[in-house]
């Protein structure tokens with residue numbers, strides 16, 4: 312019998328995405344995240360102050376930043392609390408101007424006593440994309456990295472390896488066979504990536520911060536997006552732009568036993584306040600007033616509805 316040809320020779324979304332971001336000439340090998348999009352870390356030093364406070368309140372003196380970008384959070388932490396032990400874990404090379412007191416590595420540490428934080432890392436962990444076809448079958452989505460043209464692969468049910476993706480989708484992101492074209496971004500790679508970090512924490516806290524969704528509120532057509540030079544651009548895994556998808560945060564939390572809270576609630580509890588300073592201060596201490604007003608403005612951005620305040624904090628205590 313002649314072999315049945317594969318339905319497509321294109322890479323899966325996960326394969327193309329891996330290559331686009333982390334291949335030899337992948338986007339994050341050469342590009343600084345801050346040059347292309349703004350995270351809480353870039354938005355305000357108040358974010359670092361909150362992380363420092365969380366670390367010290369837990370009786371810890373070490374912070375490990377996973378997906379550390381160009382070390383922006385670590386540099387701020389170093390200035391806020393110079394006695395903290397700081398380590399950046401990042402696929403990109405150590406930034407030239409990073410203070411010598413901050414350690415830097417490409418590999419996850421074997422074991423950590425301290426607070427491990429990953430801000431906007433999991434959304435950049437590539438995952439498979441699956442779609443309901445016209446017959447109501449769940450099939451893998453493949454993509455041409457140069458044009459973005461997509462094709463559907465084999466039904467997952469016929470593929471033993473893909474069976475685990477189907478199981479994940481059935482549990483966390485069930486799709487209606489009567490709704491062709493609806494999609495799930497299979498978060499099992501994110502669950503595994505974060506579990507591999509959390510299990511290295513001997514004593515301390517593991518904190519993942521990201522945008523995401525929970526069961527019952529999954530977007531029907533997925534959340535793949537691309538960013539370049541501060542703007543959203545067409546989604547393309549060609550290495551010229553970031554490719555990201557929201558995180559199924561409840562699945563990750565379930566895997567690692569994390570609590571799930573919104574950034575606005577966590578930061579408010581850590582003393583980040585958008586309250587305006589009293590007006591009298593403007594008369595008695597104009598410089599202090601302007602500084603307090605600027606902090607309040609930044610706090611509002613970090614805690615905003617429909618903005619950074621909606622981010623999820625997944626916190627696991629070890």
Ligand SMILES: C[S@@+](CC[C@H](N)C(=O)[O-])C[C@H]1O[C@@H](n2cnc3c(N)ncnc32)[C@H](O)[C@@H]1O
Pocket residue numbers: 339340344345350351352353377378379380381383400401402403417429430431432435
């Ligand atoms: C969206 S950026 C976030 C940067 C920074 N945390 C911030 O909040 O501004 C994600 C970063 O994670 C890094 N990254 C992705 N996968 C990684 C891995 N397996 N190990 C180390 N760094 C990784 C990327 O190179 C990139 O710098």
